[in-house]
Amino acid sequence: MKKALLFLMLLCSTRYLKAQITFDGITVVPSNWTTTSGTGNLALSTTRFKSGTNALKWTPTSNQTLTASNLGITTSQTGNASTSGTHFYIYTNTNSASDTLIVQFLDGSGAVKRTGNIVLNFVGWREYHRNLVTDYGGGNALPGFDLSTVKFIFKKKSGTTGSRQIWLDQIDWVGDTDSRYPGTHMLLDNSQFQITSSLAGGQPLSSWLNTPDIALITPNSTELSGINTIKGRYNTTLTNVTAIELSEARAYYKYCGPSLSSGTLYYTRGLLSDSDQDSLVKFSKYCNIFARKYFYSNAQSDLDTLTLFTKYLIDQGVAEGGRNVMVTNSYTNVRSFNDNFLGVVPLITDATVKGDLIKMLKWSNEYNKIYRNQYLVRNNMDFIHLKLEYIIKLTLLSNDNTEIARDLKCIDRFMTQVIEPGDGGRDGLKPDGLGFHHQSKYFHYMYSYATWIEHAYNLRATPFKISLEAYNYMLKAVKVMFLELNKGLVRANSTSGRFPFNQSSVVKVSDFRNLVIVGGDIINQSIEPEAASLYNYFYKTT
Structure with a gap:
């Protein structure tokens, strides 16, 4: 009996903790959500929602605040980068880049520990998606804190008046583990995000x-x-x-x-x-x-x-x-x-x-x-x-x-x-003409050469054709590839990527032929002589 009672107590405690962290499929306005104007501009909405059939609708004027209190989220939850991801959906029905929503995360003493900005430059649902450890310090890790309160502060451009409608739904204060990247509405804080x-x-x-x-x-x-x-x-x-x-x-x-x-x-x-x-x-x-x-x-x-x-x-x-x-x-x-x-x-x-x-x-x-x-x-x-x-x-x-x-x-x-050559492990061409991918010489992945040639060929004979500089980069890359793939060489397995001793070229005969034509078009001739000579050499044609 005692074991059963203990299990029920733990279950109820877990559900309560989850309710404090996650705001999903609500049926009533939670008592811990308040606004500076009481509850008159805070209500449930059945017309805008992400999960369930309701969302929280707030209609603020400038400088009004919406507060979620008594969250009870621990330092260990906010201080672990693998579990401290915040995620919620926000909806607006008016695009106004001059309106901003400030999001503040406060500890038990009322001190602001993190601040984010949402530019309300959109209509529809968007995501606030940030990690409390890595996405508020320019990519530098910040320590955890006891998250007690979150405040949303609505700001209108100075000199403007009026209210606007904002919806919130499916909120996880912590615990989101998805990959993050800032959207257009997060542009004010772009430099604060860790590149993930x-x-x-x-x-x-x-x-x-x-x-x-x-x-x-x-x-x-x-x-x-x-x-x-x-x-x-x-x-x-x-x-x-x-x-x-x-x-x-x-x-x-x-x-x-x-x-x-x-x-x-x-x-x-x-x-x-x-x-x-x-x-x-x-x-x-x-x-x-x-x-x-x-x-x-x-x-x-x-x-x-x-x-x-x-x-x-x-x-x-x-x-x-x-x-x-x-x-x-x-x-x-x-x-x-x-x-x-x-x-x-x-x-x-x-x-x-x-x-x-x-x-x-x-x-x-x-x-x-x-x-x-x-x-x-x-x-x-x-x-x-x-x-x-x-x-x-x-x-x-x-x-x-x-x-x-x-x-x-x-x-x-x-x-x-x-295709501009670069040093180090950067993707693309090296100064000697080798092609890199996954930070190594990687002939198998250079099928992007063929794709590039295809689009250069499609732009030929127009004022928008590629430059001679670009063409020369690609010609050198193709030349080096064909020379490196001949059967007479000995190549270290460690420089071959995941496909060692690959003898087949990802640049096919038709691709090479099109490159010859592209080069000729750039110099206002039917073919480009150097590329044509290489083509004849590799394919034993005249």
């Missing part, structure tokens, strides 16, 4: 903060012709849907239950997997199925379904600033996610939804990397292999030829940067 993303995960906010340094100039007739030529080379065709595909997509659509009333989006279920890579691919697949259905039916009802489901995904956080960057060590997911959504974009007629979808895809693919005008320290050959194609396709989606022309010029520069 590998090259595969990228640094989307740092990339997003890059802005164009090449001026917008109205394209001339030659440039307009070049834009049309490139568009033709990246044209895609949608296939019709099958009954099985459509049934699956419609079942999920019904499960989520999106609807519109007087222009306001409602739903029966929130997305809890808006950062899971496989789930993101699934969402893109269903969107693409609805797009293909509309493409072949041209029915308004099918367009409405496509638009509403896309709007729902964006509202749920599959949006610019969300955790939807597809990691480059999962090739199939990257391609499926982008191919599916890129098939959707041209068919969306709602300008806002279409624009938000393009913003999401640019964020996910770190599009603004092309605006960087300096040496790429964190180079990634998988990024070239997987995402260069989608960056070019996203450029071509713009309705503004002036913008397309500018960004194609940026892409030209970017294609030089990604």
Whole structure:
């Protein structure tokens, strides 16, 4: 009997502790949540939620505070980097970059131990996702503390008045272990985060903060012709849907239950997997199925379904600033996610939804990397292999030829940067022409050369063709690869990566032939003599 009683006491204690840490699927406003105006501007919402059927809705004016007290979280919980991850969802229905929400974490004495800032520059759900040890000290580890209180302080731009609505849901004060990277709403604190993303995960906010340094100039007739030529080379065709595909997509659509009333989006279920890579691919697949259905039916009802489901995904956080960057060590997911959504974009007629979808895809693919005008320290050959194609396709989606022309010029520069030689273990080319990946000479992974050549070939014979400098870098890399892969050499196993003594080249005959043509185009000849000579030497042709 005593053992049973002890078990029940421990169980109740555990559940109580969890209730203090996690705020999920609430049915009443917790008594430990208060505001500076009493409870008049604090309520439950059944129209905006992530988990369950409710979320906490707060309607503050400037300088008002929402407080969650008596949390009872220990120093050991906040001081262990593996268990001190904070995660919660926040929703706003108004985009105002001048409004900010300050988040303060206080100990039992009332001292502020951590402070974060959320810029309310979005509409929809976003995540506050930070580690109490590593993400508040510029990447330096901070000691733990007894977390007793969390305060949310709403700030409007000086001189402005009025209130706004803020929703909170699915809160874990500590215990979240997912990979973190700051979104656009965390830009004020970008420098405070520890870099946890590998090259595969990228640094989307740092990339997003890059802005164009090449001026917008109205394209001339030659440039307009070049834009049309490139568009033709990246044209895609949608296939019709099958009954099985459509049934699956419609079942999920019904499960989520999106609807519109007087222009306001409602739903029966929130997305809890808006950062899971496989789930993101699934969402893109269903969107693409609805797009293909509309493409072949041209029915308004099918367009409405496509638009509403896309709007729902964006509202749920599959949006610019969300955790939807597809990691480059999962090739199939990257391609499926982008191919599916890129098939959707041209068919969306709602300008806002279409624009938000393009913003999401640019964020996910770190599009603004092309605006960087300096040496790429964190180079990634998988990024070239997987995402260069989608960056070019996203450029071509713009309705503004002036913008397309500018960004194609940026892409030209970017294609030089990604193969610019660098020292050490950095991904990419070395000064002697060897290709590195995973911090070693790695011929097997240099299939990114073939991808790079493919896109250089697609840009040929236009004003946006690659530079002679970029071409010479690639020619040297291909030359060194072919010389290193001949059967007459002896190579140390330790320098061969995971594929020792690899004798097959990932740059095929057709790739080499296209490189010869690309070089010739740059110098205004049919072929480039040095590359042609190498080609003839390696393939015993004349």
